[in-house]
Amino acid sequence: MNTSDHQQAGSVQEAAPGVYLIEIPTPFAVGPVNVYLIAGEALTLVDAGPLTPEAWEALKRGIEWTGHRMEEIEQVVLTHHHVDHCGLLAKVRAVSGAQVYAHPLAVPYVEQDEAFMQFHDRFFYELYRECGVPEEKLMIIRKYHQKVLTFAEPCRIDGHLKHEQTVPRLSDWQVLYTPGHSQSHLSLYRAKDRVLIAGDHIIKRISSNAFIEPPRDQSHTRPLTLVQYRTALEMCAAKEIDLVLAGHGEPVTNHRELITQRLQRNWERTNTLRSFLREGEKTAYELTTLLFPQIFEKELPLTLSETLGHIDLLMILHQLETRRRDGAIYYSL
Ligand SMILES: [Zn+2]
Ligand SMILES: [Zn+2]
Known part of the structure; x- marks a missing residue:
């Protein structure tokens, strides 16, 4: 837009x-x-x-x-x-x-509490690594502050x-x-x-x-x-x-x-996520690129939030298994 x-x-x-x-x-x-x-x-x-x-x-x-x-x-x-x-x-x-x-x-x-902003950044560095976000994309976190x-x-x-x-x-x-x-x-x-x-x-x-x-x-x-x-x-x-x-x-x-x-739309999206996972385990970042192929590059915080939110719904329902590898979390059915 x-x-x-x-x-x-x-x-x-x-x-x-x-x-x-x-x-x-x-x-x-x-x-x-x-x-x-x-x-x-x-x-x-x-x-x-x-x-x-x-x-x-x-x-x-x-x-x-x-x-x-x-x-x-x-x-x-x-x-x-x-x-x-x-x-x-x-x-x-x-x-x-x-x-x-x-x-x-x-x-x-x-x-604009400085100590909180630093805590905010550390939280997102850690989270994005767990999500499997490529290293070169982590600078997006600083852009938020700008x-x-x-x-x-x-x-x-x-x-x-x-x-x-x-x-x-x-x-x-x-x-x-x-x-x-x-x-x-x-x-x-x-x-x-x-x-x-x-x-x-x-x-x-x-x-x-x-x-x-x-x-x-x-x-x-x-x-x-x-x-x-x-x-x-x-x-x-x-x-x-x-x-x-x-x-x-x-x-x-x-x-x-x-x-x-x-509310209904959320369940449709969890079904889409599950269909992607039928092909094999994936990180939250990989799922984001599949869910939002057109906009994930430009709107990473927004699209990753969408993916993680729907992963949370599936986790609550015990629909996903998780495995840690090289610092990232991989989800599977
Ligand atoms: Zn708002
Ligand atoms: Zn607004």
Whole structure:
């Protein structure tokens, strides 16, 4: 996808009563990101867009369209720590003095904690070796940091949000912890008119990737992100929701149908993996090249996360055998 195709953005609309959708351009393949302004007890921004001059202008103009100014923002709630959502946080906080709220697991990413970043890199070097990723491709791990440093300024988080608590000074809105796409992922639910602001947890036209992330520290093991993601989807399917306001693209009005499709798709993909393994044992990297022959080179973290997530599902069901050879893990049926 040509990234320059996605610079067009800037529309603003009242997506639900008192909730304004502001479309912000990003330089990424995903296209524009949706930021929401909630006119509640406190003027609240949900997410902030990436750190680019175009995004900053679109955010300012969008807020003005609603009759407010950037300086009036009183608090920002972050759905998750990815740079297309958190990049402008520090600028917004500096201009407005807003309090920034996020899940505690977003903190080391958003504050760009150096020790955590080193731990993050070590985790991925080890993981990618186990996956059988060729040595010359390991530099992809450093690229992640370049992206973070380019498109996000470090920002202090003022307060933590946890599952089922009420959002401070937004008494209609409840926090739902919806991990999977990212360990820090939160959604916001307004029960009275059944609206969910879902960040990247539920997106209409693309199935969200359950990105592999390191554990919070060395004393924990790698979270099973696809399993988490499926659990968080099922939690949302059990809720009465009429309107899902997503972090990208248009709203979703049939969330149960979409969730059923996504869950079903996972099983189809595990079957595809098993068919590849009928030909003999393979590493996670080799399976990734077979599952995503067109894009694995360009999108290795994303595609490897997909493969590992589905391997995790098969491992839980005792469908795979593993064998270590030269530092890599080989899977077989
Ligand atoms: Zn994301
Ligand atoms: Zn996103």
